Amino acid sequence: MKKISAPTLQEAITQAAIDFNCSVIDLEYEIIQQGSRGFLGIGKKPAIIVANVKNYQKFSTDAFEDIENHASNPISADKNFVSHYEKDLCINSSCEDAESVHKDFTNNDKFQNIHKSSETHVANSFASFQEEKEDVGELCKKIEEELKKLLSFMPYEIDRICVTPYDKQTLKIFLDGKDSALLIGEKGYRYKALSYLLFNWIWHQYHYNIRLEVAHFLQMQEEIVEQYIQNIQKDLQTSQTFKTKPLYGIFGVIMLKRLREIYPGRYITLKQEKNEQYIIISCTE
Template identity: 40%
Template structure:
């Protein structure tokens, strides 16, 4: 296995994928050290992982359970918590931004409406079986086509808030897991809604971006404050829709936080 050190987990995984000449979803890796910001730069730690190319496209919950002596439910819950650390990476793939490889895959993902409906039913059936392993009261699971490249996944019920978690960390982890499965097997994107969480986040970000949008209209450029995980990608999507003729992309500051810049395209 290759030992990789970088400022963030996302960077470490991207470096590992380039080093091993594979995509990130084909990596098998272990987190040796999670990154920390420290205080005023003191005590800051980098992200360290050990990674290798995995030929297997499946990493079953039952395998994790047998290795760790956990039940299926406990193992799945543990996986969700561990994957929450990769929220920004997951959203990068889920929204399909800034990655040529996934852009090409999306172009090839076009299928007929009937085929999309068949895939949606298959994904819904498997999701229902998977979520039954959790001791949560979830009485509504729906999967249907959203557009020609995307499946809309809706989960609701009395305990649906437990799938969101504090600051949405479980939502991000579940999105990560479902996306990697659906994208690898079917070449499709997902739009995950749990108890109106995504809609509420979109509305909040739309209001938050109003001053930024006004600034772009007045001066031709602007940048946001640092945004985290799913919020960052919702904001990126909305700004790109608002300014299709502008360059809208992520930047990272010295603290490893991500923000969005909006300015004119530069032509040589």
Template identity: 40%
Template sequence: MIKISASDVEEALLKASKELNCSCIDLEYEVVQEPSNGFFGCFGKKDAIIVASIKERQKITPQPIETKKYKIEDAIKEIKEEINELFSHLPFKLNEINVEKYDSNTISIYFKGEDSALLIGEKGYRYKAISYLLFNWINPKYGFNIRLEIERFLANQEEMIGTYLEPIIKEIKKTNETFSTKPFDGVLVYIALKILRENLPDRFIMIKTNEYNETYIVVTSNNADNK
């Protein structure tokens, strides 16, 4: 506890907060003396005097957030109903969206229909945005990863990137030299990253951006100096 004097209570509180290194709202104080201007602003003038200390903060014990554990079959049923309801309000001609089990930790979501290609967008940017939104809904609520497929877009991209990376992976396995891929657009960089990490688990693999703001992947050995 400290004792502070100033021309008024407000100034005294500011001084106390600075001295105690806290905000004014965190002060607990008592006014010992009210300020007085005295006669003609001179004779008998008194400063405000306060005694102040920092409030004792009440400790709040965070309550654990209860999350419902879903069986994958129950999650699929709910997701299928909700996702079809959601996309029925959008101006796209789509077939019923198929939702099924991909593996024990992953739910497959498959879009088909006359306008399904519009959900992919230029360079896969719209595909990536939809995938991001669906994951941030499904994973926190149901606890599963997702595999989003739109008219074989993902499968075609995986095949194309796999063909490009196959000879590169073979060459990397023969040497400890650092290798950089060509630049990738949109979702392609994440497909390439997944393939490289699956095939080269003992290597450092990272995404980087060049001076032209293009995204590419660098593969180094465990002994390489990553800079």
């Protein structure tokens, strides 16, 4: 459980996801204080949340493969289970005893009922997983149509709108057209606003995170961040603490995430002073 403060609720949730190194939909959080911009800076309050990672176990790729194998050949899977049981038994008794137990175990009516129940459950689980994968494609098409309606109200010529799965928990939204630069805005301020708008809509409606790409703008920002990190690596090796240059737009969030991936054992935080933000890195392991 961690307490997080940020200028807005959205930024607090995003910061929590970065701190816990997980997707936003894997978070559970309680809003302690709603952020407020105040009036002319008077009465301004930060958003404060208490966040933690949801306590559930995710299926790995191997687990889905096991489910698929079991669904196609459940008898073989049950034999493997019995084989593991026999190995454990042989540690504390003779293998002859284990063979006897094997016969009793597999001929037992209770085991047969468990086998049938297990077969049905695993097959249903796999079918549900396959159905979910198919539903993502339909969901992408639905969001594309809704995005076209939304962008039709904006004074920009955006003729390419594409929504595809990015990973298991994220959808990639690609926008391109004659007015892509205008949609991004100076220092990416329109891009950032649109990203928050789409995230709040899609996450609350469909429980997916998003990766917004406008004419490869995000990709270029990530490449610039990588180049800057390479330039400061020598300073990071010789300095106890390091402060980046002022960062604008989404640079700060991208660089914070990337630095924490490269230096997981170091204290790295995003600071903001007036209209500038920068990252502080403690080089003490």
